[in-house]
Amino acid sequence: MKYFFLAIFLFTTNSIAASMSMVGEKGDPNKIDRIIEIEMHDNYYYPTQIDVKKGETIKFIVKNLGEFVHEYNIGTKEMHMKHQPEMAKLIEHEIILADKIDIVKMKEMSKKDHSLGHSHANSVLLEPKDIGEIIWKFSKNVSLEMACNMPGHYETGMVGKINIK
Numbered sequence: 001m002k003y004f005f006l007a008i009f010l011f012t013t014n015s016i017a018a019s020m021s022m023v024g025e026k027g028d029p030n031k032i033d034r035i036i037e038i039e040m041h042d043n044y045y046y047p048t049q050i051d052v053k054k055g056e057t058i059k060f061i062v063k064n065l066g067e068f069v070h071e072y073n074i075g076t077k078e079m080h081m082k083h084q085p086e087m088a089k090l091i092e093h094e095i096i097l098a099d100k101i102d103i104v105k106m107k108e109m110s111k112k113d114h115s116l117g118h119s120h121a122n123s124v125l126l127e128p129k130d131i132g133e134i135i136w137k138f139s140k141n142v143s144l145e146m147a148c149n150m151p152g153h154y155e156t157g158m159v160g161k162i163n164i165k
């Protein structure tokens with residue numbers, strides 16, 4: 001029985017690591033090829049899609065110009081679908097409110113449940129008027145989307161293609 005649980009644990013952690021490395025990797029801040037500015041509005045991105053070259057390291061400067069909390073997340077469509085229940089959980093626990101993030105509560109509760117910490121190299125979560133950044137290396141040729149996984153935002157258009165050429 002013990003081995004059975006261990007096997008499940010290994011399988012889950014491996015599949016998370018695999019899905020992350022499938023979309024690229026955290027970029028080296030000393031090897032940035034290009035900077036792209038992203039504006040987040042209610043509920044869309046500007047630009048609406050971006051082109052990157054395979055192997056390029058991009059520094060994304062992300063500005064939330066909307067009135068709600070928004071996320072900039074780089075992943076496959078499947079990854080976004082899996083991330084949405086996690087975001088819903090943050091809202092359920094009132095760690096994220098429509099226009100605010102309770103950082104103190106987030107830190108406190110993530111001690112018990114790591115998924116509540118929302119710490120992902122491929123994502124940044126911002127309050128209105130806030131600016132954040134992601135440095136990402138597009139080392140794989142896969143179909144990617146930039147997306148916000150706040151409940152309802154993806155469905156109402158807060159998603160755009162990342163074209164890797």
Ligand SMILES: [Cu+2]
Pocket residue numbers: 043069070071148149150153158
């Ligand atoms: Cu959003």
